[in-house]
Structure formats: structure tokens, C-alpha cells
Amino acid sequence: MPTACADCPLRCQPMFQPMNAGEVAFMQAFKSSEVEVAAGQVLLWEGQSSPWLYTVLRGQGLRSKSLPDGERQVVNFVFPGDFLGLQSGVMGEMKHSVEATTDMTLCRFERNELWRVFRDQPARAFDLTYLAATEEHFLGEALLTLGQRDATSRLAWALLRLWRRAVATGMQGPRGVPLPWRQRDLADALGLSLVHTNKTLARLRILGAAHWSGGYLAVPDPARLAELAQEEDGASTPRPLF
Amino acid sequence: MPTACADCPLRCQPMFQPMNAGEVAFMQAFKSSEVEVAAGQVLLWEGQSSPWLYTVLRGQGLRSKSLPDGERQVVNFVFPGDFLGLQSGVMGEMKHSVEATTDMTLCRFERNELWRVFRDQPARAFDLTYLAATEEHFLGEALLTLGQRDATSRLAWALLRLWRRAVATGMQGPRGVPLPWRQRDLADALGLSLVHTNKTLARLRILGAAHWSGGYLAVPDPARLAELAQEEDGASTPRPLF
DNA sequence: CGGGCAATTGAACAATGTCAAATTTTGTGG
DNA sequence: CCACAAAATTTGACATTGTTCAATTGCCCG
Structure with missing residues (x-):
């Protein structure tokens, strides 16, 4: 049903x-x-x-x-x-x-x-336009990331974004939030090689900024991750659901 | 008036x-x-x-x-x-x-x-959504470019895009199409350093793919440029004008 | 227990970035 | 129209990040 x-x-x-x-x-x-x-x-x-x-x-x-x-x-x-x-x-x-x-x-x-x-x-038509504008906004941020941030910042930015979105969607559990993708997917999203992505993720783990393993992402200190991502943390406004 | x-x-x-x-x-x-x-x-x-x-x-x-x-x-x-x-x-x-x-x-x-x-x-509201979707489409292409193309392809892609748009807007003149931006602007658009942008532009010039100087861009052979850009050339569909 | 995908690691290499300086172009005031 | 200053382009040497190659390890599932 x-x-x-x-x-x-x-x-x-x-x-x-x-x-x-x-x-x-x-x-x-x-x-x-x-x-x-x-x-x-x-x-x-x-x-x-x-x-x-x-x-x-x-x-x-x-x-x-x-x-x-x-x-x-x-x-x-x-x-x-x-x-x-x-x-x-x-x-x-x-x-x-x-x-x-x-x-x-x-x-x-x-x-x-x-x-x-x-x-x-x-x-509702307005909301549809809003959604398209939201996607445009996101892609602009992604473009900024690929164009101007180094590998560490890119990963930090991506993980922070995924974290926030998952939390705002109510997906947070005891092991963090589910992150079912492969390192290859993240690499292909950020314009980095798989190997470099892997090594950079290891660095973030050592820094204590983000732990991603077993399909779950844990972020002990989002502010720290935001700093690495060169992001100012602002609360996001609610968007329409279609 | x-x-x-x-x-x-x-x-x-x-x-x-x-x-x-x-x-x-x-x-x-x-x-x-x-x-x-x-x-x-x-x-x-x-x-x-x-x-x-x-x-x-x-x-x-x-x-x-x-x-x-x-x-x-x-x-x-x-x-x-x-x-x-x-x-x-x-x-x-x-x-x-x-x-x-x-x-x-x-x-x-x-x-x-x-x-x-x-x-x-x-x-007209639909057209507005169409425009937002068009912008989203463009940004996706740009993201693909920054993420997966090397410097030569990036420049070729960008110049081809600017060329096509200027031509479709009726801006073509005897010296080519007007391109009033700086190398710095292109570099900032493509996530490349100014110096590398400059050297890559020189390469495209030598290859005879694109001549940009004095504020004008000439593309003697768009197909050649498209090849360098790893682009298949398809005619673009008309979009709404708002 | 074995096969296959994913993750990890090290080493060599290439693309691109940075720095510094010369040269050309552009814009402005006289 | 010229002189000058500022901005943009160009070039060479060198540094660095990130890529590629190759091998190893870990893990899931039949």
C-alpha cells in the first residue's frame, strides 16, 4: 500500500x-x-x-x-x-x-x-522553480569547490554537505549517518583520483574530522570539518518538498 | 527611449x-x-x-x-x-x-x-522554470569540465561554448566574436592558474584551433575545437527569452 | 574455502601551480 | 598625437599537488 x-x-x-x-x-x-x-x-x-x-x-x-x-x-x-x-x-x-x-x-x-x-x-509551480534554483545553487557551490579548493577542502566540503543533509533528513543513528557510496563515487564527484581520495580521507580520519567506514559517516566535530572545508556554517533555510 | x-x-x-x-x-x-x-x-x-x-x-x-x-x-x-x-x-x-x-x-x-x-x-512561469533548468544544465556541464577534462580540453570547451553562444546571439563580425574578458576571468572560470591558462591558450593558437586577442575570438574550424574539447557537436535547441 | 570488489599503500611520474621578471597593450592627461 | 602609468600578457625556472601504476590487504558472500 x-x-x-x-x-x-x-x-x-x-x-x-x-x-x-x-x-x-x-x-x-x-x-x-x-x-x-x-x-x-x-x-x-x-x-x-x-x-x-x-x-x-x-x-x-x-x-x-x-x-x-x-x-x-x-x-x-x-x-x-x-x-x-x-x-x-x-x-x-x-x-x-x-x-x-x-x-x-x-x-x-x-x-x-x-x-x-x-x-x-x-x-506549487513557484516551488518547482525554487527547486530548480536550489539545484543551480548547489552546482555553483560544487563548481567553486572543484575550481578553487584543494583535495582536503574538497573532501571536507563534500562530507560536511552529506552529513548536514543526512542529519536534516532525520537519518542520524548511533553509528552516524548512512553513506552508502564508494570512494570512487566521491572521487568522481570531486574531480580527484581514487588513490588521492583514499589518502586524503585517511588524513581527515587522523585529524579527527570525519570517520567514514562500513557505510557510515561520523563527524565528531562539524565545526572542525567546516573549518577544513573553508565553509562558514550557516543554518540552511527549509526548501519546498514536491 | x-x-x-x-x-x-x-x-x-x-x-x-x-x-x-x-x-x-x-x-x-x-x-x-x-x-x-x-x-x-x-x-x-x-x-x-x-x-x-x-x-x-x-x-x-x-x-x-x-x-x-x-x-x-x-x-x-x-x-x-x-x-x-x-x-x-x-x-x-x-x-x-x-x-x-x-x-x-x-x-x-x-x-x-x-x-x-x-x-x-x-x-511564462513554465519558461522561467525552463531557464532555471537550463542554467542547471550548464553548471552540470561546467562541473564535468572542471572535474574530468585537462587544461587544454577545458579551454577548448570554454572557448567553443562562448563562440557558439556569441554566434547564436548574432554577434559575429569580421574579426570573429567579441570576447571582452581577461585571461584571469577564464582562469577563474576553469579552475586553472593564470599562467597555465596563458600557456594553454598559446598552444590552442599554435594548433590553429582558436585565436583570441584584442578582445575578439576567431575560430577558424569549430569542429577542430570541438574535438579538442571532447565535445560532440549537436545543434542546441532554442530556449525561452524572458 | 575461494572469488571478487573495495580499500589501502608505496613509488615513480606528469600536469599544473608559484614565483619573478620582461614585454606588450591599454587607458589617461596634457 | 604623445608621454606616461597601470594593467594585461607572455616567458622561463622551479616547486608541488595530484595521477598512474602496481601490488597488497581486507571484507563480503556464495
Whole structure:
């Protein structure tokens, strides 16, 4: 039995904006089904159009692009609450692939229905634009990171970001937060070689800034990590959940 | 006397989608004024909210972000037809700065009126989302470039992109297309040092792939440049002009 | 117990960054 | 139009970060 939007376990998390009853009802009607995908599955293919859009209900994944010669760039990591397929929805095709890293549960929407959001729900359309702007913001930060930070700062920045996002999504447990990706994925996200990524992670571990092993990330002192990342720590504002 | 939207010199360029009469009329009403800014002026400040949004009518500029220690990342270059300030419009503050590289002419809109677009003009709201998705797409490409391409490919990629955009905007002249930025700006955009950028540009010149001097860029053989950039050359689809 | 992927480590090497100085171009005032 | 100052480009020598190669170890799962 699919999760009812009224009972959405994500919307009550502090990182998401509240939604009024009318909006919840609209989302419920807009949601066409709920699907499970296994770890390793590709949900959306770079260059392809998709008849569906998704919101992540459970699980983690990653977005990536490739060069003709096969080099891969991880563009972002996917968490519960993320909206997938907007590019395909508005531009006609995806500009990156999305794959599941863990098993995932997704709320599925029909692309054909997207225009109804703009026609009938201006506030929700605004939120969609907000989400696109948020992604743009993130990619700008990532670009700044690859362009101007050294390897240690890059890793610190990435781990801090993953940490904060996981915590804000309510994923923190006794062993820290789940980080199901491989060192290769982090390396491909940060434009570093696997070997250098490994050695730099060891350094962060020795510094006591971040311990990532066994699929879990522990950050004993986020402020220390933020310092290494050359980040000022500001509380992030809640964003819409679609 | 400000340019009337009906006579907009940009909309007839091939890179922009056509607009129907009703939309032109709406844009005309939405446009609150036309402003001139001098080269070097900052239009929008990172971290600040802005009461205005802009469309570039004439001139070039750049978007950039900074690290606390002062390192600068150029996030994109600005051309006629670009929409500025959307982040501030939807998220409340700019996540990067925008400055004029040459003198510019801008169509100015009131941020307070933005909600009217979503309420009254769903098709235009859709276009706004499209623009945000386009920017997201570009930043993903840039991230791929910084993460996976070497210096030569990065420069080739950047020059090819600037070339194509300038040509599609109708800026090609006998000396090539205007490229009013400094080597420092390119270096800051690509995460390379100024010196290395300079030497790599010299290499591209010797290879006959791109000649940039005196503020103009000439590309005798775009296919050659695309090859160096590891890019497959596809025709880009027209995008909305706001 | 064995196979395979992921993580780890060391050593040699290459790409790119830094420093410093010369040269060219650009802008400005007279 | 010229002279001068400031900014941008160019070049060479050298330092460093990060990459590549190669081998080893650890771990999960059948």
C-alpha cells in the first residue's frame, strides 16, 4: 500500500517547508503511483526523455554525467525528498543520469500532467522553480569547490554537505549517518583520483574530522570539518518538498 | 527611449523561442524600465536580495562566487538574452554576484511583480522554470569540465561554448566574436592558474584551433575545437527569452 | 574455502601551480 | 598625437599537488 501524502514521513522534517491541506490534496492526486527500485538500477538516463517524474521517499542514489571517452562526473548525491526528472519534464530530456545506490522507494508522477501544476497550482509551480534554483545553487557551490579548493577542502566540503543533509533528513543513528557510496563515487564527484581520495580521507580520519567506514559517516566535530572545508556554517533555510 | 518588447532585437535571433502577441504584451507590462550600467559595475551581489530582475539587452558580463579567503570562481559568462536575478527572485537572495564586463543595457523588472507571472501566465512561469533548468544544465556541464577534462580540453570547451553562444546571439563580425574578458576571468572560470591558462591558450593558437586577442575570438574550424574539447557537436535547441 | 570488489599503500611520474621578471597593450592627461 | 602609468600578457625556472601504476590487504558472500 502506497504512502498517503497526508502521512508523508518527510514533510515533517525540519528541512522541508510545510504544505497546506489543499496542496497535500493536489499532490495526492498528482501522484500516480509508488515504485520500488533495487540498488544499482538506473532510474533516468542522460539524453533520454522520461514519462515520469519522481520524489524520493526512501533510499539514496546519485546523479552523473559522462564524457564521450567514458570519464564520469558525479553531479550530486540523491537523498530522500529530492525531486528527480525536472529537466526531462521541462526541457524534454535528462542532462544527467540518476541511479539508485541503495534500494529506493519513489513517488511517481506523470510528466504529461506537469502542465496542470503550472495551470492550476501557481504556488506549487513557484516551488518547482525554487527547486530548480536550489539545484543551480548547489552546482555553483560544487563548481567553486572543484575550481578553487584543494583535495582536503574538497573532501571536507563534500562530507560536511552529506552529513548536514543526512542529519536534516532525520537519518542520524548511533553509528552516524548512512553513506552508502564508494570512494570512487566521491572521487568522481570531486574531480580527484581514487588513490588521492583514499589518502586524503585517511588524513581527515587522523585529524579527527570525519570517520567514514562500513557505510557510515561520523563527524565528531562539524565545526572542525567546516573549518577544513573553508565553509562558514550557516543554518540552511527549509526548501519546498514536491 | 526604452526598447519596446515588440521591437526586441533579441527575440528574432535563432537561439530564442518565438513569443505570441499576448506574451509580448505581458512582458511589456512586466518591464518596469530600461537601465544602462557601466563596465565594471556590480549588478547583483552574492548574499544580497535585489528588488529587481533583469534581462540583458546589450553587453556582456560575468557571474562569480567567492570563498571566504577571497578565491574567486567565475560561474558563467553573461550574454544578451540572459535573465539575471532569478535566484534572488525565488530564494530571496543571490547565490552569486553578477558584474558588467562591458557597458550594458538591461530590461528591469520588479521582483514584487514576479508572483503575477505564476498567477496569470502559466506558460511564462513554465519558461522561467525552463531557464532555471537550463542554467542547471550548464553548471552540470561546467562541473564535468572542471572535474574530468585537462587544461587544454577545458579551454577548448570554454572557448567553443562562448563562440557558439556569441554566434547564436548574432554577434559575429569580421574579426570573429567579441570576447571582452581577461585571461584571469577564464582562469577563474576553469579552475586553472593564470599562467597555465596563458600557456594553454598559446598552444590552442599554435594548433590553429582558436585565436583570441584584442578582445575578439576567431575560430577558424569549430569542429577542430570541438574535438579538442571532447565535445560532440549537436545543434542546441532554442530556449525561452524572458 | 575461494572469488571478487573495495580499500589501502608505496613509488615513480606528469600536469599544473608559484614565483619573478620582461614585454606588450591599454587607458589617461596634457 | 604623445608621454606616461597601470594593467594585461607572455616567458622561463622551479616547486608541488595530484595521477598512474602496481601490488597488497581486507571484507563480503556464495
